[in-house]
Amino acid sequence: MNVIPFMRWRWVAVGFSAAAMLAAIVSLSINQLNWGLDFTGGTLVEVAYSDTADLGGIRSTLDREGYDGAIVVSFGTDRDVLVRLPDGYSDQQGAIMVDKLRSATDMDIELRRIEFVGPQVGDELRDDGGIAMLTALGLVMLYVAFRFQIKFALGAVIALAHDVIFTLGFFSLTGLEFDLTVLAALLAVVGYSLNDTIVVSDRIRENLRKVRRASPAEVIDISLTETLGRTLVTSLTTLLVLVALAVFGGEMIFGFAIALLVGVTVGTYSSIYVSATTLLQLDVSKDDVMVPEKEGADQEGLLP
Numbered sequence: 001m002n003v004i005p006f007m008r009w010r011w012v013a014v015g016f017s018a019a020a021m022l023a024a025i026v027s028l029s030i031n032q033l034n035w036g037l038d039f040t041g042g043t044l045v046e047v048a049y050s051d052t053a054d055l056g057g058i059r060s061t062l063d064r065e066g067y068d069g070a071i072v073v074s075f076g077t078d079r080d081v082l083v084r085l086p087d088g089y090s091d092q093q094g095a096i097m098v099d100k101l102r103s104a105t106d107m108d109i110e111l112r113r114i115e116f117v118g119p120q121v122g123d124e125l126r127d128d129g130g131i132a133m134l135t136a137l138g139l140v141m142l143y144v145a146f147r148f149q150i151k152f153a154l155g156a157v158i159a160l161a162h163d164v165i166f167t168l169g170f171f172s173l174t175g176l177e178f179d180l181t182v183l184a185a186l187l188a189v190v191g192y193s194l195n196d197t198i199v200v201s202d203r204i205r206e207n208l209r210k211v212r213r214a215s216p217a218e219v220i221d222i223s224l225t226e227t228l229g230r231t232l233v234t235s236l237t238t239l240l241v242l243v244a245l246a247v248f249g250g251e252m253i254f255g256f257a258i259a260l261l262v263g264v265t266v267g268t269y270s271s272i273y274v275s276a277t278t279l280l281q282l283d284v285s286k287d288d289v290m291v292p293e294k295e296g297a298d299q300e301g302l303l304p
């Protein structure tokens with residue numbers, strides 16, 4: 001087996017990750033996130049047209065009528081339209097908007113629902129989402145520490161935090177809307193990245209016990225080479241599905257698909273470089289993974 005020298009390039013990867021994290025944190029500090037209706041509050045209006053809806057015409061009508069910041073998307077069929085009005089619009093104003101849409105077309109428009117999300121509810125959702133993310137990272141650290149060893153746990157959590165911050169920075173830099181579906185995608189990224197990191201960590205632990213005459217860096221290179229095929233196949237098949245969702249899934253799940261695309265890509269990278277590099281920096285060794293022998297085991301073997 002030809003061993004790929006992954007760790008030879010670890011400082012290049014560290015430089016890339018440091019630059020990406022710095023850019024993400026600066027963007028999150030300055031630009032923040034383009035919070036969606038779920039977090040900022042506003043009014044959600046769902047209508048059904050009797051024939052194919054012209055989304056461009058609907059947007060033009062709303063702009064002309066002074067509904068600034070309205071987001072128009074289709075979902076389900078090409079006749080179903082969802083209009084998101086930013087904070088400041090009430091249910092009554094949403095009903096008036098539907099009347100103006102009716103006056104701008106010859107088609108029949110059925111009002112299916114109007115929902116109002118207050119700013120306080122949006123703040124609670126944002127806080128709960130942050131708590132959910134921190135709780136997930138904390139539980140991951142406890143699980144990996146129990147399953148492997150504390151150094152492996154620190155490597156896994158640093159890799160997960162790297163993936164989450166990278167994805168958040170991507171949304172901040174691009175200005176894509178951050179709503180509950182994107183938050184759900186971030187939590188899915190944590191699970192996906194953890195699964196990949198666990199597979200790599202398990203192989204590193206096995207090889208540290210098995211490969212006697214090799215340095216920790218060489219053992220990690222061997223382990224990463226052995227798991228590379230599985231990692232690439234899993235990631236590529238997942239990315240194919242996500243690309244299809246992003247292209248053909250419509251605007252309702254576009255943010256969800258993009259978040260997973262970014263998260264899965266960077267998660268594959270972090271399981272190879274971020275987690276493994278952290279283990280080297282923590283001076284992982286064979287002693288960290290050796291199974292302690294039971295007391296008296298040698299003596300029992302000598303008894304008649």
